[in-house]
Amino acid sequence: MVMLNQAAVPQPDVDTVSSVLNISQSPGGWFMEYHPKLRPMDSPTDGVFLAGACQGVKDIPASVAQGSASAARAGRVLHAEEWEIEPTVAYVWEDRCISAKGKKCGICARACPYNAIEYERGKAARVITAKCHGCGGCVAECPHNAVTQLHFTDAQILAQIHALLADGPEEKILAFRCNWCSYPGADMAGTSHFEYTSNERGLRVMCSARMDTDFIYEAFRLGAGAVLYSGCHEQDCHYITAQRLGAKRADRLLRTFEKMGMTPGRFRVEWISAAQGDKYARVLNEMQVTLDSIPKKQLLEEIEDLRPQMEKRARRMRQVPQVEEALAYADSLKVAGTGGEV
Ligand code: FES
8 A cells, every 4th residue: 555645845935934033944844843852842043933834744733732832832931021041152252253353254153053143354253142052063163262152161171071081091982972962862871771881981062063173182182092972963953053063073073083094983973862872882882892902002102193183283272261270170180980970
């Protein structure tokens, strides 16, 4: 038996509405919700809600139910005197922004999936805080380290990297996880009792877009045995298109490490959903097998050989405000056998 769905296409002006309101679209052009499980009525733009066939073919009871739910969500906004936003927003250090010195840039504004950064040559980039959702993509993309993310500053993350790799770094697998997918995926691995290597050390950022190349270089400079760069599958990213930024950067890193002659598998990129605890455990175990297959002497020699290159690439990060103090503090700590996050 062959069953055919009736053909349906979105409204002809769907692309215009999508770009004006900043709503992401599925490959077929339909509007996509912020999160299919956690915020099914919300669009990625605060205050814009979805109902009915703008999301695809839907019957009347489902459309009516969704309409009522969206109206209730909108009512919350309309009745609130103040609206709280996430505190993990981006912040520009004006004295470091080259645009303020008249140079052409705008990388941060192009990186932002929410159009939350105003860029005008001759002025420092400006974050519109109410529009920023805190993916951290602009922070990692800025080549001048002129942008930071509150509560996920370079100094804070680098201090964690130092602490996690304080003992026997060559035995450790440092796993960068995004808050919304690979981090809960690791959690799922734990709650499902999937066994994976105890040499994993997890570090959380909000999105793969925040995983700065400097963090990876610094981890290898410190002698990490392996590094995992993980986040949501592209369509699951909590921040519209931010995962693409992270994915492009990860590809560049893979090519760079290949050119440097790093043993394949020491740097690995994986997209893992919150439900894929089994995948998280499998990936970590495979990375452990890769690490075990490299004779220790050879691994230590490779770390030493690559260290000057890592040092050179990560050096600009040290000029970022607060980084030196944070690293000095982290290095003064002894965190042996924490078995997890610091
Ligand atoms: Fe997970 Fe963006 S939130 S990759």
